[in-house]
Amino acid sequence: MTEPSTLPTGTRPLTVERGGILDTVRAQLARGGGVLLTGPAGIGRTTLVSQLAADLTGFGQTMMRCSPCPTERNTPFIGLIDLLSDLPDTALDVLAAHERAVLEDTLLRSARALECGSGTEGGPAAGRDALVLRIAVRKVLAVLRGAGPLLLVVDDAQWLDQPTAEILKYLARRGDPGLSVLATLCSGEGPEPSLVDPVGALELCPRPVRRVVVPPMTAHEVAELLERHDHPSWPRALVARLHRMSGGNPRTALELSAALDERVRVEGADVPDCAEPLPVPDSLRRPILDRLGVLPARARHTLVVAATAARPTVELLRRAGCPHAAVDLDVCARQGIIRALAASDHDTIRFLDPLTPMVLCAETPYEHLVDAHQALADASDDPVERAHHIARLSAGPDPAVATRLVAAASAARRRGAPRTAARLGRLAAEYTPAGQAYVDVERRLTAAEDGIEAGDLDFARQLAHQVLGDADRPADRVRAWNVVIDSCGQAMAEIADVFPEAVRDAAGDPELLAQLHYRMSWRAWMVGGSAARARDHAVRAARLAAGTGDRRTELMALTQQASLELFLGLPEAETTLAAALAAPHDPHAMAHHNGPLYLKHRFHLVRDELDEARAELRTLVYRLRQRGSADSLSQCLIGLAQVEIQRGRCRPALTLARQSLRIIEEAGLSQGPAWYAVSLAETAGGSLSQALTAAEAAGRHSEDDDDRLFLPRALHAEGRIRLFAGQTGAAVELLRRAGRLETAQGQRDPATRRWHADLAEALAADGAPDEAAAVIAHARDQAERLGRPGVLAVLGRASAAVDASRGELALAAQKLESAAVRLRAAGYPWEEARTRAVLGRVLRRAGDEPGARAAFASALRLFTRADARPWIAMTRAERDRAEDITFRPPEGGSWSDPLTTTERSVVARVAQGATNREIATGLVLSVKTVEAALTRAYRKLGAKSRVDITRMVMAPPTS
Template structure:
C-alpha cells in the first residue's frame, strides 16, 4: 500500500556518496535565493567559494534563470567600471532598446560600446561621468536589470567581490537597495589570511551591501576528509591510504586548493621513494610556503620572533609566551592577528593561540635556523608548568637516548591520556621509546605498545599498526607478542576478515596462559559475529573470555566480555540477557570499559530500546556522548552518535537526527575509521528528515563499505535501510530482494529477538505489495511469536500494521482498515510517532478505497500533523499528494484565483514549482508522481494559461496572484 516516490534513475551504477557539507550549503543558498534576496559566501582563498557559486549558477541556469556574472581580479580593482563591463557583456541590443536615448548613450559609453567611449577613455581614474551622468548610469543599469528580470528570473553572481572596482560596486549597491523581487544576487568574498599584497585579513567588508534584502551571510565550510578524498580522485591524484588522506585533510584545514597542492608535493616525494612516515611532517610546496613566508616577513622583527616561539609550542598561549621571555607577546600577537596569521581564542584560559593556516607552524619550523629553534624549545621547557608541554620541549633539546627524558615523556603521555588526548599520548609514548637506552629493551617495547594502544583510542590506526608490527619483529615474550597482536586486531576496525591469519598466531603465542587468552577470546567473539556470522559461536567465546578474565583479575576484559555476552543474549532472545548486563554494570567499574561503545553503559540504551523506553535510551546516550567529548575515542564517539541519531528518529525528531548523523560521519572521515556504520546512520536520518534520493545514495554507500569490509554485522542493517527506501519509493521488487537478504543474514546469525533489528514488518509489507501475501503472513507470524514471548509491544504494533496490509492485499479492506486503526493506536501508546503517521497514511489509502473520503482525509490530516511536527520532509510531500487525490486517483478541483483558477491541484503545484526553477524530475520527486505526469500536467497548464515557455509561466506566477 506504499505509493512510489520518484527517485533519480540515471547516473552511474554506483553513485558517489553525497558530499554532506557542500550539498547542505548549496541547498541552503538555493532555498534562500528562491525566496528572493541575496547571499554572501565568505571564506579564505582556495576554500571553494568560486566552485560553489559556479555550481549554483549552473543549477539555476538549467532551471531557466538568466545568470550575469563578473569575476574581478586584483589588477582590476583600480580600473573603474571593468566589473560592470564584465557583468553586462552578454546583454544585447534588444535589452538596451528599452532605455531612453540619453540613458542608452551613457550606458553604452561606459560599456565601451560607442565610439565616444574610446575618445573619452572611461577607464581613466576620474572617469568621464559628471554628477548628472553618474545618476543616469545608475538608473540605466537598474532598468536593464528590471528588463532582464521581467523576461526570466535573474541572478547576478559577483565572484571575488573584494577585487570589485569602486565605481561598479557603487552602482550595484544602488541596484541592490532598489531591487525588484525578481533580482537575486550571489556574492563571494575572501576572508581569513591576507594575500600576497599584504591587504587586510578580511576583505568581505562592504560586500554584503551588494546584495538586496533579505541578505544571508554564509561561510563556505572546509571540506570533510571524505570530500578531500573525492577531490583528489577527481584530479587524478594517487589513491592515498585513508590515514594519509586524514593527514592531508588536517594539514590543509579542509581547504581544497591546499589539499591538492600538498598531495602533488607528496606524489613527487613518493616517486623518489621518500614518502614521509606517520610521525614525519608532510612536504610543503613552494607555492604554499611562499605566501606564508611573505606574510611573516612583513611583520616587525619582534613579532616574527614571538611567532617562531609560538610555532614551537605544543599548545601555545599568551601566558606561556610571556613566561618564555616574549614580554611583548600580547602586542606581537595582536600584530599577527591583524595580518591574518593567527587568532587568540576568546573565553580560553591564558589566551590559547590558533594559527589560521595549519601549515604556518610547519613552514616556520622548517625555515628557522636550528640554533633559534633550540633556543625557543629551551625557553618553553623552562616556562612550561604543564608536564606534557615540558616533556615535548625537553625531547627536542636532547640528542640521543636519555633515561631521564624517556621517563619524563612516559609521564607526559600518561598525563595526556588522563586528559582525554590519546593522539598526543601516542606520539609522546613513541618518543619515550626512542629515548629509551638500548639496554632497556623491555621498557622500549612496553612504551611502544602503550603508544600503539593510545593510537587505537585516537583512531590513528595506521600508526598503531606500525608500532605493533615493530614490536612483533623484536619481542619474544608471549605477553608482549599477544598484546601486539591485539593492537593489530583492533586496528582493522570493521574489516576483521582481512586479519583471519592473525588469530592462530596470537593463540599460539598465548599458549595456555589464561591472562593472555581472555582478551583473545573476547576478540574472537567479535570475529565470529562480524565475519563468521554466528551469534551462538560468538556467545561461546564471550562467555569463555568473561570467565578467564574473572579468574585472572582482569576486570576491564571481564566487563567488555560480559557486555558482549549480554548483547549476544539479547540478540539471541535468551532470558539471561538482563542478568548478564547487570553483572557488567556492577562495581568495581573500569573507566575505559564504562565509556567505550562496546561497554555496558552503551549497551544499556539498547535494552531500553527493546522495551520501547525511548526517553531513557536518549538520556543514557546523551550522557555518554558528553563524557566522550571530554575524553574518549573517536570510534566510541562516532558509534554513540549513530545510536543517538537512531533514537531521535524513533522519537520523531528528524532534524536533530540528521545533524547528529552527519557529525558521526564527519568524525569517521576525519579519523580514517570504517565508514559503513556512519553512512547507515546518515541513510536513516535522510529517509526520515531529508531527501530520499540522498538517503538511497547513503544506504548504497553503507552497503558497499560493509561488503568491502566483509562486515556481516552491519551489512544486514545497510540492506534493511536500502530496502525501506525502495519500499517507500514503490520499488517493491527491489525492496523484497534487499529485505530478504536482510532476513537471511539475520536469521543465519541467530536473531531471535525482533526488537533488536526491526526489519520484519517492512519485509512483510514489501511482500504484500509484490503479491505474495502468504509469505508475508508467514514472516508476521514468526516475528509475532518471538515478540509475544519476549514482551515487545512496539514490535507487535508494527506487525499489526504489516498484518493489516496483508489483509488489504487479499482484498479484505474492512479488516485491513480496522487492523490499521488498531496498529496506529498501539504505536501512539508505545511512543513511535513516525510509525504511527506512516500507518495513518496507509489507513487513508484504504479508507479511500472503501469510499469513505471524509475518513481518508482525516487520516491523511493526522499523518501530516505528525510528519510536519517531526520535520519528516519526504513524508510530508507524500502525504500532501495523497491527501489531494480524489477517489478515482485524479487531482482535486481547484479553489480558484487568477492564474490558478482554471488549473487542477496537480497543475497548480507543477506551475508553482516551475516558477521556482525546478526541473521536471525535481517536481516529480517533490509531488510523488512520475516525470510523465509532470510533463502532461505542464502541457495542459501551457494550454490553459496561454503560455509558450517556462519563462512566461514564471513571470505570470511572479506578477499575478494565485487568488
C-alpha cells in the same frame, strides 16, 4: 507517501554540509532576490558557483557572469563588459537611439568606443550619460527576463570596478521580478574590513538577500577531493592530518598533497608519520612569510615561543621570558596571524592558519628553537608540556628523559588525551637505551594501544609491526597481534591470515588465547556472518579469561556473549549481561562501546524503554567526551541518535549523527556505521535525498570493509527510503537482501533489527501480499514469544497494508487505529505519526474524507512536534489534496500540451506559496527535478513568474 519519485538509483556521496549549501542557495534564488557566498581564498566558492550556474542554466534559466580580478579593479566598466559579453544585439532594439549609443560605447561595441575607450573622453563616466546607461542596462535585462528567470553572477566581488558595482546596486534597489544575483566575496584578505569588501557586495544583491558562509571541507570531502584529482591513496590518518593542516580548505589540501607526493615519488622519501612535519610548498609558505615579515622582532620572538609550545597561553609565555606577550600577540592578531586574544590569560592561543606554526619553526634558526624549548620546559608546570620540551632538548637515548616521558604519557592518558599519550609513549621508546629491549617493546605496545584509543589506527599498526619484528616473548607478540586486529576496525576480512599466526604465538597460554577468542568472536560475526559461531568463541573467551583472572577480557567477552544471545533470541541473554555488569568492574570495559554499559541500552530498546536507553547513553557519552576513544564516542552518538529518532526528537538526532560522522572522519575510522546513522536521522528529520546519499555511502563502506554486521542495516536504511519514495520494486529487493543476511546470521529477536514490517509493507505495495503476510507471521511468532509489544504494534501496521492491498479497507483501518494506539502506549511518536498518515490514506480510499483529514491532521501534529521536516511536508500535501486543482487559461488561450503528474503537483504547491526546496521535500524529489518540472510548466502554461502561476490556479470545485 506520494507518487513514485525520481530519487536516483545510485549517487556519488555528498556530505551533508556541502549539499545543504547548494540546496540553501537554490531555494533562496528560487524565491528571487540574491545570495552572497563568503569564505577565504581557496575554500571553494567559485566551484560552488560553477556547479550552481550549471544546474540552473541546465533547467532553462538564463545566466550572465563576470569574474573580475585584482588587475581589473581600477578599469571602469570592465565588469559590466564581462557580464554582458553574450548580450545579443537584438536585445538593444528596445533602446532609444541615445540609450543604445551610450550602452554600445560603454561595452566597446561601437567604432567610436574602440577608438576612445570606455570611460575616456566621450564615454559615459558621469552625469546624465551615467543615468542613461543605468536605464539602458535595466531595459535590456528586462528583455532577457521576458524569456524566463535571469541570474547575474559576480564571482570575487571584492575586485569589481566601482562603476559596474554602482549599476548593479541600482538594479538591486529596483528589485525587478525574475532577476536574481549570486555574488561571491573572498573574506579574510586583510586585517581591515574595508579591504575585504570595498564595493559593499551585499548591496549588489536584490532583496531578499541571504549571506551564506562556505564552511571548510570535512575530512571525508577532502579525501574525495584528493581522489577526484588523482592524488595518491594516502593512509586515512595522513588524510585526516592533511585535513587538519589545511583547515578544510580544498586548495590548500590539494597543494599540500601535491608537495607530499613530489617528495615521496620524486625524492624517494617515506610517507611521513604523525611526528614528522609535512612539506609546505612555496605557494603556501610565501603568503605566511609575508605576514610574518611585517612583525616587529619582539613580536616575532613571542610568536616563535607560542608556536613551539604544545598549549600556549599568555601566562605561559610570560613565564617563558616574554614579559610583553599580551602586547606582542595583539600585534599578531591585528595582522591576521592568530585569533584575537580572549579576556583570560590562561586561554589557549589559536593560530588562524594551521600551517603558520610549521612554517615559522622551519624558518627559525635551530639554536633559537632550542632556547624556546628550554624556556618552556623551565616555565611549564604541566608534566605533559614539560616532557614534550625536554624531549626536544635531548640529542639521543636518555633513560631519565624516557622515564619522564612515560610519566607524562600516563598523565595524558588520565586526562583523556590518548593521542598525546601515544605520541609521548613512542618518544619514550625512542629515548630508551638500546640495552633495555623489553622495556622498549613495552613502551611501544603501550603507545600503540593509546593510538587505538585515539583512533590513530595507522600509527598503532605501524608500532605493532615494529614489535612483531623484534619481540620473541609470546605475551608481547600476541599483544601486538591484538593491536593489528583492533586497528582494522570494521574491515576484519583484511586480516584473515593474522589469527593462525597469533594462535601459534600464544603457545597454548589460556590468558592469551582468551584475548584471541574474544576477537575471533567478532570476526565470526562480522565476516563469517554466524552469530552462533561467534557466541561459541565468546563463551570460550569468557571462561578462559575467568580462569586466569583477566577481568577485562572476561567482561568484554561476557558482553559480546550477551549481545549475541539477545540477537539469537536466547533467554539466558539477561543473565549473561548481569554477569558482565557485576563487580569487580574494569574501567576500560565499562567505558567501551563493546562493554556492558553500552550494551545495557540495547536491552532497554528491545523492551521499548526509550527513556532508560537514552539515560544510559547520555551518561556514557558524557564520560567519553571527558576521556575515551574516538570509536567508542562515535558509536555511542550513533546509538543516541537512533534513540532520539524513536522518541520523536529529530533535530537532536541529526546533530548527534553528524557529530558521529565528523569524529569518524577525523579519526580515520570505518565510516559505514556513521553514514548509517546520518541516513536514519535524515530520513526522519532532514532530507530524503540526503538520506539516500548517506544510506548508499553506508552500504558502499560496509561492502568495501566486507562488514556483514552493518551491511544489512545499510540495506534496510536504503530500502525504507525507496519505500517512502514509492519505489516499491527497489525497496523490496533491498529489504529482502537485508532480511536474508540477518536471518542467515541467526537473528531470532525481531526487536534487535526491525526490518520485518518495512519488508512486509514494501511487498504489499509491490503486489505480493501473500509473501508479506508470511514475513509478518514469522516475525509475530518471535515477538510474541519474547514479549516485544513495540514490534507487534509496527507489525500491525504492516498487516493493515496487506489488508489494504487486498481491498479490505475497513479491516485495514481498524488495525491501523489499533496499531497507532499501541505505539502511543509504547512511546514511539514518530512511528505513531507514520501509522496515522497511512490511516488517512486508507480512509480516503474508503470514501471517509472527514476521517482521512482528521487522521492526516493528527499525524501532522505528531510530525510537527518531532520536527520531522520531510514528513511534515508530505503529510500536509496529502491532507490538503494539492493535486485536486484546475487552471484558468490565459484570456483567449488554451493549452495543447497538458501537464504531467509531477508538473501538476509542483505547480499546485507553487500556487500555495511553497519554495522549491519545500516542494522537493514534500514530493520526495530532488530540487533539480522540481526546477526542471517548473521550467517545463512555465513554458506549457505561458507563465513568466510564480505570480502568474498563482493567478492561473483555480480552487477545486466544491460538491
